[in-house]
Amino acid sequence: MSPAESGKPRPDLGDAVAAPYWEAARRGELALPRCDACGLVFAYPRRFCPGCWCGERTWQTMGGGGRLWSFTEVHVAFYDDTWAGDVPYVVAVVELDEGPRLLANLIDSDPARLRIGARVRVTFVDRDENLTLPAFKLAP
Amino acid sequence: MSVLDDIAVVGVAETEIGKLPGRSAIQLQAEAAVAAVADAGLAKADIDAVFSFSGYSQAMMLHAARVAEYLGLRPELAVVTDVGGPGTHHAALLNAAAAIDAGMCTAALCAYGENGISIRRAGRGRAPGTLTGGEDFEAPYGQIAMITGYALFAQRHMHLYGTTSEQLGAVAVASRHHASLNDNAHKRHPITLADHQASPMISSPLRRLDCSLISDAGGAFVVTSVDRARALGRPFARVLGYGAAVTHHIPSQAPDLDSLGGPTAAARAFERAGLRGADADAVYIHDACTFSVVAGVEALGLCGPGEGGPYAASGALGLGSAHPVNLHGGMLSHGHAGGVFHLLDAVRQLRGAAGRRQVEGAEVAVVHGNGGVFSAFSTMVLGREDP
Numbered sequence: 001m002s003p004a005e006s007g008k009p010r011p012d013l014g015d016a017v018a019a020p021y022w023e024a025a026r027r028g029e030l031a032l033p034r035c036d037a038c039g040l041v042f043a044y045p046r047r048f049c050p051g052c053w054c055g056e057r058t059w060q061t062m063g064g065g066g067r068l069w070s071f072t073e074v075h076v077a078f079y080d081d082t083w084a085g086d087v088p089y090v091v092a093v094v095e096l097d098e099g100p101r102l103l104a105n106l107i108d109s110d111p112a113r114l115r116i117g118a119r120v121r122v123t124f125v126d127r128d129e130n131l132t133l134p135a136f137k138l139a140p
Numbered sequence: 141m142s143v144l145d146d147i148a149v150v151g152v153a154e155t156e157i158g159k160l161p162g163r164s165a166i167q168l169q170a171e172a173a174v175a176a177v178a179d180a181g182l183a184k185a186d187i188d189a190v191f192s193f194s195g196y197s198q199a200m201m202l203h204a205a206r207v208a209e210y211l212g213l214r215p216e217l218a219v220v221t222d223v224g225g226p227g228t229h230h231a232a233l234l235n236a237a238a239a240i241d242a243g244m245c246t247a248a249l250c251a252y253g254e255n256g257i258s259i260r261r262a263g264r265g266r267a268p269g270t271l272t273g274g275e276d277f278e279a280p281y282g283q284i285a286m287i288t289g290y291a292l293f294a295q296r297h298m299h300l301y302g303t304t305s306e307q308l309g310a311v312a313v314a315s316r317h318h319a320s321l322n323d324n325a326h327k328r329h330p331i332t333l334a335d336h337q338a339s340p341m342i343s344s345p346l347r348r349l350d351c352s353l354i355s356d357a358g359g360a361f362v363v364t365s366v367d368r369a370r371a372l373g374r375p376f377a378r379v380l381g382y383g384a385a386v387t388h389h390i391p392s393q394a395p396d397l398d399s400l401g402g403p404t405a406a407a408r409a410f411e412r413a414g415l416r417g418a419d420a421d422a423v424y425i426h427d428a429c430t431f432s433v434v435a436g437v438e439a440l441g442l443c444g445p446g447e448g449g450p451y452a453a454s455g456a457l458g459l460g461s462a463h464p465v466n467l468h469g470g471m472l473s474h475g476h477a478g479g480v481f482h483l484l485d486a487v488r489q490l491r492g493a494a495g496r497r498q499v500e501g502a503e504v505a506v507v508h509g510n511g512g513v514f515s516a517f518s519t520m521v522l523g524r525e526d527p
Contacts, residue, residue, distance in 0.1 A: 009279035072291035
């Protein structure tokens with residue numbers, strides 16, 4: 001399905017600061033910036049380290065593991081029918097083993113088995129020909 | 141001495157609330173504005189500043205100038221404040237206080253309102269995703285509504301503290317009871333805990349009756365100096381203390397529940413007022429969802445951290461308790477227009493003008509809550525003052 005057809009919100013792939021994040025996702029890797037000054041690994045990518053305002057960073061591939069910080073099973077397609085084919089879907093906040101928290105979908109996991117603190121692993125979903133989104137699933 | 145010490149809210153008004161087709165947002169704002177100025181005992185010619193916000197359902201550029209023009213005003217100041225939640229209105233008070241102190245105005249009109257229902261039906265509502273933020277890193281995953289963000293925190297509170305859906309339901313039931321005492325509330329038909337439990341899941345663990353309403357409605361208030369307020373010859377509300385705290389914008393960037401800004405904002409406000417939460421005769425908490433009230437009573441120190449669920453279920457929220465919460469019915473049952481109605485009803489309580497839901501002899505009211513998803517907290521302590 002083309003971006004226009006899906007109608008779902010898309011990140012700005014032309015944002016130079018975040019581009020390595022989306023390029024890594026295309027390769028099936030979860031990468032985040034690590035501040036060259038204070039060592040903070042941070043999400044989402046942004047121009048300055050939110051810890052110390054250093055502008056230099058090195059991209060680092062994450063291990064892909066983390067724990068479920070919280071989650072919600074969304075039962076309603078809000079505003080219009082853009083998400084009607086997806087409900088119910090799970091929005092989760094995952095705390096990566098490296099520290100940062102990411103919001104993403106939790107997929108291929110039995111909602112009845114979801115518990116805060118559960119181990120999860122990153123996986124990737126192709127939204128369309130240009131965009132791959134990180135997602136998570138319960139660790140086996 | 142703070143410029144806020146000299147600030148009084150002297151007039152409040154709200155429009156009808158509900159589904160009001162044919163009444164544009166600016167019309168609703170103007171209706172509330174004209175009524176609030178009359179309620180203050182002032183006239184059009186007295187208003188020399190406008191503070192406003194259009195609400196999020198149809199955000200408007202230069203909104204305060206739009207309100208001024210629509211009402212035929214040519215003020216020195218027309219300023220939009222958008223902190224989110226009660227902070228939007230508290231920031232209007234803060235700005236008005238500074239402007240009065242600077243000699244730039246003497247009586248400020250603060251006007252809010254939106255036609256949240258009808259604008260969507262007309263297909264002209266604001267595009268989804270632009271409200272919640274996180275366009276790049278949250279919205280692509282379907283994190284497009286405020287309520288899903290709140291659900292993440294409610295779920296975590298349940299996990300950490302054992303809070304239950306039934307306890308959240310107690311908030312909904314109490315709000316609806318208060319709304320049943322308010323002839324202008326959008327939803328006045330009483331509900332039971334069973335109704336809450338039977339309402340459909342929206343974003344787990346939040347059900348439909350955990351969610352605030354979407355309304356067509358307007359609300360406005362008038363701010364002036366304490367001396368001017370005294371000259372108007374009626375009881376008014378005076379600012380006793382104000383505090384705020386901003387920790388993040390989007391849910392993935394939030395600190396954990398024990399470090400959200402609510403307790404910090406409340407502590408700052410109470411310290412400046414020389415009071416504490418337990419001094420409040422009437423409590424107003426920005427109830428985007430039932431869980432917001434659970435978090436709010438904890439933040440205000442009415443119960444301990446994590447104890448908001450049992451506190452709500454104990455009946456402590458209702459009229460007749462020591463610190464009743466959202467006596468107008470809140471956004472859960474009364475109406476939702478940028479959260480302005482909490483402040484309006486706090487002022488009514490302090491003026492003894494709250495009708496069947498009046499707390500007898502109310503001297504201190506607190507308005508507390510957040511914009512965003514627990515992002516920008518704001519707490520204002522108001523006191524009754526007689527002329």
